[in-house]
Amino acid sequence: MLRILFLIILFFLFSANITLALDVVYPTKQELKINAQSTFFAGNVNPKSTLKINNESIKIWDKGTFVHYMPLFYGTNEIVLEETLNGKTQKTIYTIKRDKPTGISAPILPFEEKVADEILYTKTIKDRATIRKKATKSSKRIVDLPKGVVLYIAGKQGDYYKIDAKGDSQFWIHKSNIEEPVNVTKMFMAEIKTPEHYSDKYYNYTSMAISHPVLYTLEQNHKKLKLTLYNTVSINNPSNKSNNVEFIFEDENQVLGYDVLFEDNKLILRRAKIADKINPYAPLHGIRIFIDAGHGGKENGAMGPTRVPEKDINLAISKKLIKLLKEEGAIVSYSRIEDKTVSLYDRIDMAKDNNAFISISIHANSLPNGKNPYTEHGVETHYNNENAKVLAFIIKNNLVSDLKLKDNGLRKSSLALNRPTNPISVLVETAYMINPEEYQKLQDDKFQTQVAESVKKSLKQFMILLKK
Ligand SMILES: [Zn+2]
Numbered sequence: 001m002l003r004i005l006f007l008i009i010l011f012f013l014f015s016a017n018i019t020l021a022l023d024v025v026y027p028t029k030q031e032l033k034i035n036a037q038s039t040f041f042a043g044n045v046n047p048k049s050t051l052k053i054n055n056e057s058i059k060i061w062d063k064g065t066f067v068h069y070m071p072l073f074y075g076t077n078e079i080v081l082e083e084t085l086n087g088k089t090q091k092t093i094y095t096i097k098r099d100k101p102t103g104i105s106a107p108i109l110p111f112e113e114k115v116a117d118e119i120l121y122t123k124t125i126k127d128r129a130t131i132r133k134k135a136t137k138s139s140k141r142i143v144d145l146p147k148g149v150v151l152y153i154a155g156k157q158g159d160y161y162k163i164d165a166k167g168d169s170q171f172w173i174h175k176s177n178i179e180e181p182v183n184v185t186k187m188f189m190a191e192i193k194t195p196e197h198y199s200d201k202y203y204n205y206t207s208m209a210i211s212h213p214v215l216y217t218l219e220q221n222h223k224k225l226k227l228t229l230y231n232t233v234s235i236n237n238p239s240n241k242s243n244n245v246e247f248i249f250e251d252e253n254q255v256l257g258y259d260v261l262f263e264d265n266k267l268i269l270r271r272a273k274i275a276d277k278i279n280p281y282a283p284l285h286g287i288r289i290f291i292d293a294g295h296g297g298k299e300n301g302a303m304g305p306t307r308v309p310e311k312d313i314n315l316a317i318s319k320k321l322i323k324l325l326k327e328e329g330a331i332v333s334y335s336r337i338e339d340k341t342v343s344l345y346d347r348i349d350m351a352k353d354n355n356a357f358i359s360i361s362i363h364a365n366s367l368p369n370g371k372n373p374y375t376e377h378g379v380e381t382h383y384n385n386e387n388a389k390v391l392a393f394i395i396k397n398n399l400v401s402d403l404k405l406k407d408n409g410l411r412k413s414s415l416a417l418n419r420p421t422n423p424i425s426v427l428v429e430t431a432y433m434i435n436p437e438e439y440q441k442l443q444d445d446k447f448q449t450q451v452a453e454s455v456k457k458s459l460k461q462f463m464i465l466l467k468k
Contacts, residue, residue: 020090021046021064022083025303026434033097034072036370041068041081041094042305042434049085061436065305069372072098109135109158120153120181122161128345129177131215133170135160141414142171142217146262149213150190152231153181165215165230166243190214190232192245192267202288202355203270206247213262218269218421220386225249225258227269253466255387257357257422272357272422274466283463284456285329290356292334292417293318294363294427297341302366302433304442310364310433313442315339317430318362320452328456344416351423358391358424358462360455361417364442365429377435378406382427384418390465392426395458402454403447405431405438428455 024043027034044064045051051058051066058066070079079094114120127147133140135157151173154164161178163171164187188211195208215230227247234245249271257272276286294314295301301310318334325332333354335347351359365380367373379399383392393410400407408429418427430451431438441447 019046020049020083020085020088022049022051022081022090022092023307024081024092024094025305025307027094027096030093031095033099034369035099036072036368038069038071038372039096039369040070040367040373040434041079042066042373044306045083046085049083052080052082052084054080059436062440063306065436065439067305067373067434067436069374072096074098074100111135111155111157111162113155114153119184119187120164121184121187122151122153122178122181124149124151124173124177125179126177129173131163132160132172132174135162135172137174139172141419142169143215145215146213148262149215150188150231151178151215152187163215163230167228167230169217171215171230187231188212189243190229191235192229192232194236195247199273202357203272206249206269206271207266209265210262210267211265213267216260216267218258218260220255220258220421222386223251223253223255225251225255225271227260229267254390256466257387257420257424259352259420259422270422272424274357278463278467280464280467282329283460283467284325286331287459287463288331288333288355288357288423289325289459290333290335290351290354290359290423291318291322291325292347292351292359292361293336294361294417296336296339299341302364304433304439305436308439308443310366311339313364313430313433313448314362316445317448317451320449321360321362321455324452324456325459328460330459347417348420351420351425356423358459359417359420359426360395360459361415361425361427362455363427363429365432366434367432373432373434376408377432377438378408379403379431380408380411380429382411382413382415382418382429383425384412384414385421385425387421388418388424388426391424391458391462394461395426395428395455398454398458398461399428399430399451402457403431403441403450 022045026042047064053068058068077096081092083090124145124147128144130144131142152164154162159175160172165171191211193209195206198205214232217228219226229245232245261268279285295311322332335342381392381396383389396410415427418425431442433439
C-alpha cells in the first residue's frame with residue numbers, strides 16, 4: 001500500500017515538472033482587436049520550458065514569468081506562442097486585428113445658446129457634481145459641487161450645459177448632475193454676510209452665512225489661496241456690481257490642505273494647520289496620515305504575469321508603512337488592512353472624516369497597449385494640486401535613490417485619490433507589475449519594507465520642511 005502511495009506521489013512530482021503550463025495573463029483573449037501600434041504578451045510557463053513567440057526565443061524570468069513587447073501591423077496579426085519542454089511543444093495562436101485609421105473624427109456638436117431674455121434655473125441633484133472647463137468628459141475638472149447648488153444656464157452643447165457665471169471662466173456641467181432647467185422670471189443672487197474666523201486643533205475656518213449654495217472655485221497660487229463665489233453679492237458691500245465675490249487668503253507658510261463645505265446655510269472654508277509644533281527629532285509625532293492601499297476585494301488592479309494581483313502588493317506595502325508611521329507617533333488612518341472592496345469616494349471620505357493632514361495612496365503600475373514595458377517602468381508619483389507637489393517630488397526622489405529604480409517622473413494627473421485639496425494628497429506608483437524585474441522585486445518582502453521605509457523618510461522630510 002505504502003509503496004503504491006509513494007509511486008503515486010513520485011508520478012505527480014515528475015509529471016508537474018514535465019507539464020506544459022503556458023498561461024497568458026495579457027492579452028486576455030486569443031481573438032481581439034487592438035487599435036494601437038503595439039501590445040505586449042505577459043504570462044508564465046513552466047520555469048523549465050523554453051518559449052518562442054513568432055520564432056523568437058523569449059527570456060523566462062523567476063517563476064516562469066515572461067513579458068514580450070509586440071508591434072502590431074494594420075490588418076490581422078497572427079502571433080504564435082510555442083512552449084517546449086522535454087521534446088514536447090504546444091502551440092497557442094493569438095489573432096489580433098488592428099484597424100487603419102479612417103481619418104473621420106466625431107462631429108463637433110453645435111453650441112445652442114439660450115434665448116436672450118430667458119433665465120434658466122437649475123440645481124445640482126447629487127454630491128460630486130463635477131464642473132468642467134469644456135463640454136467633454138475628458139476636459140479639466142474645476143470643482144465638484146455638492147447637491148443643492150443653484151445654477152443658471154447660458155446654453156447647451158451635446159449633453160453638457162454651460163453655466164451662466166460672470167467673468168472669463170467657462171463652466172460646464174453634464175446633464176445627469178442637474179434638474180431639468182426651468183424658465184424663471186428673475187436671477188436670484190446669493191447673499192453672504194460678514195465672514196467669521198475661528199479655529200480648532202486641525203483647521204482655520206472662515207465661515208459666512210449664505211442664502212443658498214453657489215458655484216465656487218478655489219485656486220492656489222503659491223502662498224495665496226483665492227476663493228471666488230459666483231452669482232453672489234456681499235450684503236456688506238452692495239456697491240460691488242461684479243456678481244462675483246472674491247476672498248484671498250495669504251499664508252506665510254506653504255498652503256496646506258483646504259476645502260469648502262456648505263453646512264446649515266453657511267459656507268465654510270477650511271484651511272488645515274499643523275496641530276502641534278513639529279519636533280525635528282520626531283516630525284511625524286501627532287501628525288494625522290491616511291494610508292490607502294489601492295484596489296482590493298473585487299478590484300484586482302493590475303495583474304502580474306504569474307497572476308499576483310496588484311491589490312495584494314499594495315496591501316503588503318501599506319501595512320508595513322502603517323506600522324512604521326505608528327512607530328513614529330503618527331496618528332494613522334487607512335482605507336483597508338485586509339482584502340476588501342472599498343469605493344474610491346469612500347476612501348476619500350475616510351481620509352476627511354479622520355481629519356488626515358496627508359493622504360498617500362499606494363499602487364503598482366501597469367501600461368496600456370502601445371507602450372513598451374521594457375522602456376517605460378520605474379517610480380512615478382502623481383499629484384493634482386499645487387499643495388501636494390513638493391511631497392510628491394520628495395517621495396519620488398527617495399524611492400528612486402533608495403530602491404535603485406528608474407525615475408519615471410513626477411506627474412500632474414487628475415485621479416480620484418490625488419484630486420482632493422484636503423488632505424494633501426499624493427498617489428505613489430511604486431514600480432511596474434508588468435516589468436519582469438520590478439514585478440519580482442514588488443513581491444519581495446525586503447523590497448516592500450524598503451518602499452515603506454522610503455515613504456516614511458519622505459514624510460519626515462516634508463514635515464521638517466514645513467517647520468521652516
Ligand atoms: Zn493601481
